[in-house]
Amino acid sequence: MDDRQRYDRATAALEPPFAILDxxxxxxxxxxxxxxxxxxxxxxxxxxxxxxxxxxxxxxxxxxxxxxxxxxxxxxxxxxxxxxxxxxxxxxxxxxxxxxxxxxxxxxxxxxxxxxxxxxxxxxxxxxxxxxxxxxxxxxxxxxxxxxxxxxxxxxxxxxxxxxxxxxxxxxxxxxxxxxxxxxxxxxxxxxxxxxxxxxxxxxxxxxxxxxxxxxxxxxxxxxxxxxxxxxxxxxxxxxxxxxxxxxxxxxxxxxxxxxxxxxSGLFHPRLFDFYRGFTGHPAAMFALPVVRRPSPDTVTVLGGGYIASGPPGTGRAPQPYLPAGLRYSRDEGAGEVQTPLTGQAAEDLRVGDRVWFRHAKAGELCERFDTLHLVDGDTVVESVPTYRGEGRTFL
Structure with a gap:
C-alpha cells in the first residue's frame, strides 16, 4: 500500500480540509x-x-x-x-x-x-x-x-x-x-x-x-x-x-x-528541507484538500490551498501538491484563497470528492490554518490532538 492509499484509508471518516502527522x-x-x-x-x-x-x-x-x-x-x-x-x-x-x-x-x-x-x-x-x-x-x-x-x-x-x-x-x-x-x-x-x-x-x-x-x-x-x-x-x-x-x-x-x-522543523520535514545534502528526512506533516470541480480533462480544482509560507515572496513559498504525484499549479492562478486549480497528467484520474495531499513549504505555519492534527500510524488515525489554534491560542 503506497502512502496515498494509507492516508486515504486512515482518514476516510474525515472531511477535508484537514491536517495529518505521520x-x-x-x-x-x-x-x-x-x-x-x-x-x-x-x-x-x-x-x-x-x-x-x-x-x-x-x-x-x-x-x-x-x-x-x-x-x-x-x-x-x-x-x-x-x-x-x-x-x-x-x-x-x-x-x-x-x-x-x-x-x-x-x-x-x-x-x-x-x-x-x-x-x-x-x-x-x-x-x-x-x-x-x-x-x-x-x-x-x-x-x-x-x-x-x-x-x-x-x-x-x-x-x-x-x-x-x-x-x-x-x-x-x-x-x-x-x-x-x-x-x-x-x-x-x-x-x-x-x-x-x-x-x-x-x-x-x-x-x-x-x-x-x-x-x-x-x-x-x-x-x-x-x-x-x-x-x-x-x-x-x-x-x-x-x-x-x-x-x-x-x-x-x-x-x-x-x-x-x-x-x-526537521520533525515535520516540510518542503524547504528537501534541498539539503547532509541529511534526508521523511515528509511527516501534510494537509488534504478535496477536489470540488474539473474545469477541463487535465485540470481539477481543490477547495482552499493558499497557505503561503513566510519569507521572501516566490513560488518556493507555496505548498507542494504532493500526492498524487505529477500535479502542478496553474501558472495564472497559483495557490488560491478559496480554490486552487491543479493541472498535469495525474489530474486526469481525479474525480470530485477525491483528496489531494499537500506539503507546506515550512513547518509550524501549517498549524495556524488547522485546529487539529490527526496522528496517523500505519493506515489508522490513532489520536487527534489540538494545535495552538485548537486550544484558542494565536500568539502571532
Missing part, C-alpha cells in the same frame, strides 16, 4: 536529528510544531530537552501547563507579559527571555518598575551569527542582534551583571544562513555558491562564537549556549562553545 515519519526524523546531534541536547523550537500535546510527545524522546518559544505570552502559557526550561528566542516588548513573568515565581524560574542591547534592558527596567514583589528575570544574550564579507558589502543570515563581537558581548553582559533583578543565564547565536538555507537547490550553480558561502561562514563563526562565549563567561556563569537549527545540527554540535542546538 507518526512513523516523525519518529524517523527525530531519530535522525538525535544521531546528528551526537549527544548534545536538542531544544525544541515550538514555532515549528505549534501543538502542545505534540511538544510533549517530542520531549519524551531521549535527546530532546527544553523548549524554544517564539513569544513570551506563549512561554507563560506553556509554563502554566507544566512545561519547564523555556527559552523565548525573540525579544519581547509586551509589558503585560513581562509584568506577569516578574510577578510569578514559577514562571520566572522556568522562562528565559532574550535581549541584545542596552535599550532592551532599559525597556525592561521601565516595564517592570511597578511590579512588587519582583522575581529575578533570567536573560539570554542574542548574538549576530550572520556572515559578512567583502568589507561589509555582502551579508548572509537573518538580521537579528546588533551584538557581533566579543567586546560588544562582554560589555552588554557586564551591563546586565550591574543591574539588580536580572541574571544572564544563556547565550543564543542562530546561523540562519547555514541552518535555514538548503545547500542543494534545484540550480546546481547556485548550490555551489551556497556551499561556498556556508563553508566560509562556518569557518568564521566557529572562531567568533568561541571568542564571544569565552568573553561572556568571564562575566556570567552561562547555563547554556544555543546555536544552529535543523539544517546545521551536525555542523553546530562540533563547536565546543555550543552546549545545545535548537531544531523543530
Amino acid at each position: 507518526l512513523a515519519a516523525m519518529r524517523a526524523n527525530a531519530a535522525s536529528m538525535v544521531r546528528r546531534a551526537a549527544g548534545k541536547p536538542i531544544r525544541v523550537a515550538t514555532k515549528s510544531l505549534r501543538s502542545r500535546p505534540l511538544l510533549e510527545r517530542v520531549l519524551a524522546i531521549e535527546g530532546f530537552r527544553g523548549l524554544m518559544a517564539f513569544t513570551l505570552p506563549e512561554a507563560l502559557w506553556l509554563a502554566s501547563r507544566g512545561r519547564t526550561d523555556i527559552l523565548v528566542a525573540y525579544p519581547t516588548a509586551d509589558r503585560q507579559a513581562l509584568a506577569a513573568l516578574a510577578a510569578d515565581a514559577d514562571a520566572a524560574r522556568h522562562i528565559t527571555i532574550t535581549v541584545d542591547s542596552a535599550d532592551h534592558l532599559a525597556y525592561l527596567d521601565q516595564a517592570l518598575s511597578g511590579v512588587h514583589p519582583r522575581h529575578e528575570i533570567r536573560l539570554c544574550l542574542d548574538i549576530d551569527a550572520g556572515f559578512v564579507a567583502l568589507g561589509g558589502r555582502f551579508r548572509a543570515g537573518a538580521l537579528r542582534s546588533p551584538v557581533r563581537d566579543a567586546d560588544q558581548a562582554a560589555r552588554l553582559a557586564a551591563d546586565i551583571a550591574k543591574r539588580p533583578g536580572y541574571r544572564l543565564a544563556g547565550l543564543l547565536a542562530y546561523e540562519a544562513q547555514i541552518a535555514g538555507v538548503g545547500d542543494a537547490p534545484q540550480s546546481a550553480a547556485y548550490g555551489r555558491v551556497v556551499r561556498l558561502m556556508q563553508t566560509l561562514s562556518a569557518r568564521e563563526l566557529v572562531m567568533r562564537r568561541g571568542r564571544i562565549v569565552n568573553a561572556v563567561r568571564q562575566v556570567a556563569d552561562l547555563e547554556f549556549v544555543n546555536g544552529g537549527g535543523t539544517g546545521s545540527i551536525e555542523r553546530t554540535v562540533r563547536e565546543k562553545a555550543v552546549t545545545e542546538v535548537a531544531a523543530g
Whole structure:
C-alpha cells in the first residue's frame, strides 16, 4: 500500500480540509536529528510544531530537552501547563507579559527571555518598575551569527542582534551583571544562513555558491562564537549556549562553545528541507484538500490551498501538491484563497470528492490554518490532538 492509499484509508471518516502527522515519519526524523546531534541536547523550537500535546510527545524522546518559544505570552502559557526550561528566542516588548513573568515565581524560574542591547534592558527596567514583589528575570544574550564579507558589502543570515563581537558581548553582559533583578543565564547565536538555507537547490550553480558561502561562514563563526562565549563567561556563569537549527545540527554540535542546538522543523520535514545534502528526512506533516470541480480533462480544482509560507515572496513559498504525484499549479492562478486549480497528467484520474495531499513549504505555519492534527500510524488515525489554534491560542 503506497502512502496515498494509507492516508486515504486512515482518514476516510474525515472531511477535508484537514491536517495529518505521520507518526512513523516523525519518529524517523527525530531519530535522525538525535544521531546528528551526537549527544548534545536538542531544544525544541515550538514555532515549528505549534501543538502542545505534540511538544510533549517530542520531549519524551531521549535527546530532546527544553523548549524554544517564539513569544513570551506563549512561554507563560506553556509554563502554566507544566512545561519547564523555556527559552523565548525573540525579544519581547509586551509589558503585560513581562509584568506577569516578574510577578510569578514559577514562571520566572522556568522562562528565559532574550535581549541584545542596552535599550532592551532599559525597556525592561521601565516595564517592570511597578511590579512588587519582583522575581529575578533570567536573560539570554542574542548574538549576530550572520556572515559578512567583502568589507561589509555582502551579508548572509537573518538580521537579528546588533551584538557581533566579543567586546560588544562582554560589555552588554557586564551591563546586565550591574543591574539588580536580572541574571544572564544563556547565550543564543542562530546561523540562519547555514541552518535555514538548503545547500542543494534545484540550480546546481547556485548550490555551489551556497556551499561556498556556508563553508566560509562556518569557518568564521566557529572562531567568533568561541571568542564571544569565552568573553561572556568571564562575566556570567552561562547555563547554556544555543546555536544552529535543523539544517546545521551536525555542523553546530562540533563547536565546543555550543552546549545545545535548537531544531523543530526537521520533525515535520516540510518542503524547504528537501534541498539539503547532509541529511534526508521523511515528509511527516501534510494537509488534504478535496477536489470540488474539473474545469477541463487535465485540470481539477481543490477547495482552499493558499497557505503561503513566510519569507521572501516566490513560488518556493507555496505548498507542494504532493500526492498524487505529477500535479502542478496553474501558472495564472497559483495557490488560491478559496480554490486552487491543479493541472498535469495525474489530474486526469481525479474525480470530485477525491483528496489531494499537500506539503507546506515550512513547518509550524501549517498549524495556524488547522485546529487539529490527526496522528496517523500505519493506515489508522490513532489520536487527534489540538494545535495552538485548537486550544484558542494565536500568539502571532
